[in-house]
Amino acid sequence: MSWLRPRRLWRPAPLERHYEFVIIGGGIHGLATAYYLARTHGIESVAVLESHYIGFGGSGRNTAIVRANQRTVENVRLYEEGLKLWPVLTDELDFNLMFFNCGTLNLGHSEAAMNGIRMLASTHNLVGVKSEVLDPQQCAEVIPGLDLSDRPAFPIHGGLYHPPGGIVRHDAVVWGLAKGASARGVHIHQGCEVQGIDTSDGRVTGVRTSLGSIGCDRLGIMAGGYGSAVAAMLGIELPIHPLTIQAMVTHPFKPFLHTAFSSGAYHVYANQTLKGEIATGAHMDPQVNYTNDATAYYLKHQAEALVELMPALRGVRFMRIWSGLADMTPDMAPIMEGELGYEGLYLDAGWGYFGFKSGPVAGKYMAQYMASGERPEILAPFRLGRFLENRYSGETAAVMKYGHWD
Amino acid sequence: MTFRLTCPVCGKRDVYEFTFGGQERGPRPEQDGLSAEEHFRWTQFRLIPNEPQEEWWYHGQGCGVWFRTTRDPGTNREVR
Numbered sequence A: 001m002s003w004l005r006p007r008r009l010w011r012p013a014p015l016e017r018h019y020e021f022v023i024i025g026g027g028i029h030g031l032a033t034a035y036y037l038a039r040t041h042g043i044e045s046v047a048v049l050e051s052h053y054i055g056f057g058g059s060g061r062n063t064a065i066v067r068a069n070q071r072t073v074e075n076v077r078l079y080e081e082g083l084k085l086w087p088v089l090t091d092e093l094d095f096n097l098m099f100f101n102c103g104t105l106n107l108g109h110s111e112a113a114m115n116g117i118r119m120l121a122s123t124h125n126l127v128g129v130k131s132e133v134l135d136p137q138q139c140a141e142v143i144p145g146l147d148l149s150d151r152p153a154f155p156i157h158g159g160l161y162h163p164p165g166g167i168v169r170h171d172a173v174v175w176g177l178a179k180g181a182s183a184r185g186v187h188i189h190q191g192c193e194v195q196g197i198d199t200s201d202g203r204v205t206g207v208r209t210s211l212g213s214i215g216c217d218r219l220g221i222m223a224g225g226y227g228s229a230v231a232a233m234l235g236i237e238l239p240i241h242p243l244t245i246q247a248m249v250t251h252p253f254k255p256f257l258h259t260a261f262s263s264g265a266y267h268v269y270a271n272q273t274l275k276g277e278i279a280t281g282a283h284m285d286p287q288v289n290y291t292n293d294a295t296a297y298y299l300k301h302q303a304e305a306l307v308e309l310m311p312a313l314r315g316v317r318f319m320r321i322w323s324g325l326a327d328m329t330p331d332m333a334p335i336m337e338g339e340l341g342y343e344g345l346y347l348d349a350g351w352g353y354f355g356f357k358s359g360p361v362a363g364k365y366m367a368q369y370m371a372s373g374e375r376p377e378i379l380a381p382f383r384l385g386r387f388l389e390n391r392y393s394g395e396t397a398a399v400m401k402y403g404h405w406d
Numbered sequence B: 001m002t003f004r005l006t007c008p009v010c011g012k013r014d015v016y017e018f019t020f021g022g023q024e025r026g027p028r029p030e031q032d033g034l035s036a037e038e039h040f041r042w043t044q045f046r047l048i049p050n051e052p053q054e055e056w057w058y059h060g061q062g063c064g065v066w067f068r069t070t071r072d073p074g075t076n077r078e079v080r
Helices: A028-039 A073-093 A111-126 A136-142 A170-183 A224-232 A296-309 A352-372 A377-382 A384-388 B036-044
Strands: A018-024 A046-049 A104-108 A132-134 A158-162 A187-189 A194-200 A203-209 A212-221 A241-250 A260-263 A268-272 A278-284 A318-328 A335-337 A345-349 B004-007 B011-014 B019-023 B053-058 B066-071
Touching (some): A018 A203, A028 A046, A028 A352, A046 A212, A073 A111, A073 A352, A073 A377, A104 A111, A111 A132, A170 A352, A212 A224, A212 A352, A224 A318, A224 A345, A241 A296, A268 A296, A296 A318, A318 A352, A335 A352, A335 A377, A335 A384, A345 A352, A384 B036, B004 B066
Parallel strands (some): A018 A046, A018 A212, A212 A345
Antiparallel strands (some): A104 A158, A132 A158, A203 A212, A241 A278, A241 A318, A260 A268, A335 A345, B004 B011, B019 B053, B053 B066
């Protein structure tokens, strides 16, 4: 009856005193980087340190929507490659990531928003990514049940339909990458909290953890929303605000929502999971924090916004609410940097709302960056130094005004 | 869970009555001789360790006062 025995996807590994590469953060970004370090660059001594359990942070708390409908060409290029990796990884990891290519629809609620949407569609088409502008009737064909009348406070003026987008099972991505990395010799240490970073003569030499000191030659900070707290251990200031986003799911029902949709004006994004629940969220608490607090205040707001857009959802119950961290930068674009004042130190942070969909592609290029020491050309727009030169990414010119940090 | 902040005028009130004003960072650097880089470093770069910090808050949906308090980002709660 050996087939009844549960098989571990990743192997427990002994904690060694020294690794060539240490990655802080056992989420999608950290695991993907470790996976590509081992797979593509043939590095045999890699450790991933996770303070809780793998996928505890944003990797297991996002609403699983993937898309490549950013505002600027350099961002669209990166996310488009990320989108194309899901089927490839499903095959490569031999693990079903449950990529559901359902498309996404972003609603516009004013003529200004529609102009923004036209700009987005033009940018996407320019670089060969499929997107089109829809009128309200076409929106209702994609998302049945939308209220097209003038009854909502912000009536629907149209939308941006983005067929390459979809949803991916986020836990499967974490487990699949852990399986693939572990099979290639990566040591994954859970319950291993980093408490300090050791340096000597301007070089990173190791980390102090709750399980003891570990030496390393190269260190990657890929701790998602906790990245600014880890960087603070070395006194590195970053243009990052870690903020909680709240998300929630309704009880499950019959499939009716076949496309993920979002609305900037109502601060809502929603999709129906393969289990039948409506997963929805978007609200962000304003104060910097490293908690996972969720509040009744946003539960109420989310219900009001969803019912306003889709009156048929009145009376549907929320089952669970949770929150996760988003590390917001002033220009809504990430920071991938290897020049932080310490040789061997790399940072992958500031992904804000976009950390899930970018995980594998960020890992692929961060692995290349860390292994070679040379910045890949595709990462050039995401230097930390851009904030000191007033050369912000144009990402904030997308439809929404996000918040006080941009 | 939501939490409360202590307004110096109104006492303990729900956090959603307030607007977050960011870390207390001392006076703005002198404009004379300030390089662009120093300016951007001061306006955008922050050190946010997971430990209590001094912050500014605005009681916008209450008495309208700006005040300072010490709060722990690791728990969201005020520290007295």
